[in-house]
Amino acid sequence: AWRSAKAVENLCSYKVSPMLYKQLRQVCEEHVQAQIHQFREYPSSLDSLSFLKRMNRCWQDHCRQTIMIRSIFLFLDRTYVLQNSLLPSICDCCRDTGLELFRTHIVSDSAVQSRTVDGILEQIERERNGETIDRSLLRSLLGMLADLQVYKDSFEQRFLVETNRLYAAEGQRLMQDRDVPEYLHHVSRRLDEENDRVISYLDQSTQKPLISTVEKQLLGEHMAAILQKGLSNLLDENRVTELTLLYQLFSKVKGGLPVLLQHWREYIKSFGGEIVGTPEKDKDMVQDLLDFKDKMDNVAQRCFNRNETFINAMKEAFESFINKRPNKPAELIAKYVDSKLRAGNKEATEEELERILDKIMIIFRFIHGKDVFEAFYKKDLAKRLLVGKSASVDAEKSMLSKLKHECGAAFTSKLEGMFKDMELSKDIMIQFKQYMQNQSDPSNIDLTVNILTMGYWPSYTPMDVHLPSEMVKLQEVFKTFYLGKHSGRKLQWQPTLGHAVLKAEFKEGKKELQVSLFQTLVLLMFNEGEEFTVEEIRSATGIEEGELRRTLQSLACGKARVLNKNPRGKDVEDGDRFVFNGDFKHKLFRIKINQIQMKETVEEQVSTTERVFQDRQYQIDAAVVRIMKMRKTLSHNLLVSELYNQLKFPVKPGDLKKRIESLIDRDYMERDKESPNQYHYVA
Numbered sequence: 001a002w003r004s005a006k007a008v009e010n011l012c013s014y015k016v017s018p019m020l021y022k023q024l025r026q027v028c029e030e031h032v033q034a035q036i037h038q039f040r041e042y043p044s045s046l047d048s049l050s051f052l053k054r055m056n057r058c059w060q061d062h063c064r065q066t067i068m069i070r071s072i073f074l075f076l077d078r079t080y081v082l083q084n085s086l087l088p089s090i091c092d093c094c095r096d097t098g099l100e101l102f103r104t105h106i107v108s109d110s111a112v113q114s115r116t117v118d119g120i121l122e123q124i125e126r127e128r129n130g131e132t133i134d135r136s137l138l139r140s141l142l143g144m145l146a147d148l149q150v151y152k153d154s155f156e157q158r159f160l161v162e163t164n165r166l167y168a169a170e171g172q173r174l175m176q177d178r179d180v181p182e183y184l185h186h187v188s189r190r191l192d193e194e195n196d197r198v199i200s201y202l203d204q205s206t207q208k209p210l211i212s213t214v215e216k217q218l219l220g221e222h223m224a225a226i227l228q229k230g231l232s233n234l235l236d237e238n239r240v241t242e243l244t245l246l247y248q249l250f251s252k253v254k255g256g257l258p259v260l261l262q263h264w265r266e267y268i269k270s271f272g273g274e275i276v277g278t279p280e281k282d283k284d285m286v287q288d289l290l291d292f293k294d295k296m297d298n299v300a301q302r303c304f305n306r307n308e309t310f311i312n313a314m315k316e317a318f319e320s321f322i323n324k325r326p327n328k329p330a331e332l333i334a335k336y337v338d339s340k341l342r343a344g345n346k347e348a349t350e351e352e353l354e355r356i357l358d359k360i361m362i363i364f365r366f367i368h369g370k371d372v373f374e375a376f377y378k379k380d381l382a383k384r385l386l387v388g389k390s391a392s393v394d395a396e397k398s399m400l401s402k403l404k405h406e407c408g409a410a411f412t413s414k415l416e417g418m419f420k421d422m423e424l425s426k427d428i429m430i431q432f433k434q435y436m437q438n439q440s441d442p443s444n445i446d447l448t449v450n451i452l453t454m455g456y457w458p459s460y461t462p463m464d465v466h467l468p469s470e471m472v473k474l475q476e477v478f479k480t481f482y483l484g485k486h487s488g489r490k491l492q493w494q495p496t497l498g499h500a501v502l503k504a505e506f507k508e509g510k511k512e513l514q515v516s517l518f519q520t521l522v523l524l525m526f527n528e529g530e531e532f533t534v535e536e537i538r539s540a541t542g543i544e545e546g547e548l549r550r551t552l553q554s555l556a557c558g559k560a561r562v563l564n565k566n567p568r569g570k571d572v573e574d575g576d577r578f579v580f581n582g583d584f585k586h587k588l589f590r591i592k593i594n595q596i597q598m599k600e601t602v603e604e605q606v607s608t609t610e611r612v613f614q615d616r617q618y619q620i621d622a623a624v625v626r627i628m629k630m631r632k633t634l635s636h637n638l639l640v641s642e643l644y645n646q647l648k649f650p651v652k653p654g655d656l657k658k659r660i661e662s663l664i665d666r667d668y669m670e671r672d673k674e675s676p677n678q679y680h681y682v683a
Contacts, residue, residue: 048115048118048119048123049123051116051119052116052119052120052137052141053137055116055141055144056137056140056141056144059140059141059144060140062102102148103149113150113154116141117154117155117158120138120142121158121159121162123137123138124159124197125162125166127197128166128193135200135201136201138200138201139200139201142201142202142203146203151203156203156209159206159210160206160209160210160213163210163213163214164213164217167190167214167217167218168217170217170218171217171218171221171222175222175225175226175229179229179230180226180229180230180231180233180242181230181234181242183230184226184242184245184246184249185242185245186218187218187219187249188245190214190218191211191214191215194210194211194214195207195211197210198210215249215252215253216253219249219250219252219253219256220253220255220256223250223253223256223259224259226246227259227260227263228263231260231264231267232267235295235299238295238298238299240298240299240302243303244302244303246260246303247303247304247305247307257307257309261309261310261313264304264310264313264314265313265314265317268296268313268314268317268318268321269317269320271292272289272292272317272318272322273321275288275289276289276321276322276324276325276328276329277324277325282328282332285328285329285332286329286332286333286335286336286360286363287336289322289329290356290359290360293318293359293362293363294359296314297314300314315366318363318366319366322363322366322367323366323367323368323369323650326368326369326650327369327372327609327612329363330367330369330373330376331373331609333360333363333367333373334372334373334374334375334376334377334380335376335380336360337360337377337380337399338377338380338381340356340357340360340391341384341390341391341396341399342384342389342390342391343388343389343391350392350394353391353392354395354398357395357398357399357402358402361402361403361406365406368649368650369612369649369650370411370648370649371612371615371648371649372609372612372649374411374415375458375608375609375611375612375615376608378414378415378418378457378458379458379604379608381396381415382457382458382497383497384396385418385419385450386450386497387497387499388499396419397419400412400415400416400419403415404416414455415456417453417455417456418456418457421450421451421452421453421456421457422450424451425449425450425451428451428482429448429449431481431485432447432449432481432482435481436477439477443470443473443474443477445470445471445474447474447478449478451482451491452494454492458608459611460494460496461496462492463495463542463543463544463547464542465517465521465541465542465543466521466540466541466542467495467521468521468524475493479491495517495518496517498516498517498520499514499515499516499517499520500514500515500516500517500520501513501514501515501590502515502520502523502524504523504562506582506583507582507583508583508584508585511584511586511590511591512589512590512591513560513562513590513591513593514590514591514592514593515593516551518541518543518547518548518551519551519554519555519593521541521543522537522541522543522548522551522552522555522563523555523562523563525537525541526580530579530580531577531578531579532578533575533576533577533578534548534549534552534572534573534574534575534576534578535574537552537578549571549572552565552572552576553570553571555578555593556572556578557570557571557572558593560584560586560591561581561584562580562581562584562593563581564578564579564580564581565577565578566578616649616651619647619649620643620647620651620655620656620659621659621662621663623643623646623647624639624643624659624660624663624668624669625663625668625669626646627639627642627643627646628669628679628680628681629681632681633678633679633680633681634679635677635678635679636660636677636678636679637677639660639679640653640656643656660679664679667682668681668682669681669682670682
């Protein structure tokens with residue numbers, strides 16, 4: 001090469017540069033033209049790989065030769081060409097002319113081009129089918145097509161058509177044969193493979209249309225089928241990895257996330273609807289709701305990239321299904337909170353209890369009829385406070401604070417009043433004990449009284465039971481003491497939630513029994529006699545029949561049987577007789593038998609629900625009168641619309657119509673004589 005360059009330099013010094021420049025191009029062209037024959041005459045029987053290798057060899061030789069020519073004729077370039085500004089540089093000329101000659105005489109030949117592209121496509125298909133191929137060969141040949149500026153027209157268009165055909169068929173086949181998790185992993189693997197192809201040997205410009213084609217055929221065409229076939233199972237089984245992959249893949253496809261969002265929302269409504277709508281599972285409803293919410297939160301956070309749209313859709317779905325069955329979820333949430341705040345709940349530490357209450361509040365937020373929750377919560381709170389069964393005052397106050405923050409001060413004012421009553425009662429009892437010490441005839445009964453403001457507490461059915469004379473006397477002493485300090489007030493004794501500690505002697509020794517007031521009255525009878533019938537006990541105590549049966553059952557049929565029932569059995573019948581059980585044994589000295597007070601009776605549940613509905617009727621009446629007083633005249637539809645805006649609980653149009661009719665009957669408003677759908681306020 002060095003000697004050749006020297007020869008060129010010598011020729012230039014002999015003034016033959018123009019001829020040398022002209023002949024160089026001619027010789028190059030003749031050489032390239034001669035190469036085409038080896039490809040045109042290449043036997044079709046030989047495999048395409050040999051053809052590709054020969055083409056690559058020819059291209060590599062051509063590139064090397066072009067570089068060598070440039071170095072040999074560098075002197076010509078720097079002298080003759082530089083002095084003739086109209087002539088292209090040999091460096092540029094060699095490169096451009098070399099490419100042009102190769103394109104014109106070899107690659108642009110239709111047979112040669114077709115065979116080259118076919119061979120490349122065949123190699124790519126083999127690789128897609130799992131075979132190992134010579135990637136460096138493809139990189140060189142596709143680089144050649146790009147350098148020759150025929151990559152897009154000769155290769156890329158056909159490559160994308162073949163890719164589309166392959167993945168269209170593969171998508172159809174695999175959607176039939178494979179389950180959804182397997183299919184998703186396959187799609188992810190295919191996308192990785194195609195991206196790797198771009199890095200290894202395809203031109204960068206091919207990446208976007210290639211990946212778009214794969215996504216369209218493997219995902220875009222099957223989105224609904226993938227979700228219908230597999231989303232429920234993935235969510236049921238909490239397949240976090242596959243759900244994450246599903247979200248990532250669907251986010252790549254146009255319209256993917258909206259269709260995933262829709263199916264996610266429907267799944268939550270369907271699954272949640274089953275939890276709420278199955279009365280046989282009411283016992284576990286709230287825990288199931290909490291577990292389901294935790295699970296869906298986890299999916300939204302970990303799998304769906306904390307997407308706000310998905311989180312909001314989840315909240316809407318929860319609100320939708322939880323209110324499909326009015327009132328019951330609210331009642332059960334109140335009872336669930338009661339079970340957690342009750343003494344004896346050893347499941348949780350204070351921190352865990354706080355976490356549970358926070359989660360409960362999230363579920364509570366979705367409920368429309370919060371007045372049902374309030375009624376049952378108030379009833380249970382009253383029992384916890386009065387029977388001394390509250391696990392922690394701090395936890396009670398914390399729950400109250402959460403409710404106040406969520407629903408406002410009006411919602412919790414009565415509940416806060418209950419706590420105030422308990423605090424005031426403690427102060428009153430300190431004063432009463434001092435008062436009793438100054439009495440000439442002190443009692444051997446230690447009396448504790450809770451003074452309850454009637455408007456704050458649940459209403460209890462008055463029951464006139466027969467108390468022992470010593471208790472009645474002590475009640476009168478307290479009444480004198482209290483009214484002496486608060487004249488004008490009226491005291492009404494409520495025996496339902498009263499409780500006592502009785503000292504009892506058994507053969508085993510002395511015990512203390514923690515019992516309800518009704519249990520106390522029954523047991524005290526056995527100081528006067530050995531055996532009593534149900535009728536005799538009812539007559540002596542004055543306890544209402546249903547309450548008496550429950551009381552006797554707790555004393556003679558429960559775990560701590562301080563009475564024996566004859567004949568034996570779980571239920572109390574009219575002819576049963578009861579005897580004091582002197583042989584009673586228990587490992588503890590103080591035995592709690594008054595759990596019966598904490599249990600809700602069917603009558604209690606019904607009366608609480610009825611009270612809520614009664615309160616709702618009053619609220620509807622008040623809202624109608626308030627609106628009509630302000631507006632004077634209003635059409636039926638506008639009145640109903642205004643009521644829906646003001647009322648804070650779900651109500652049916654038919655119920656509103658009944659209340660409006662009732663107010664018309666009671667002369668609070670009247671119909672327009674000419675237009676029956678128009679109402680006028682009556683002052």
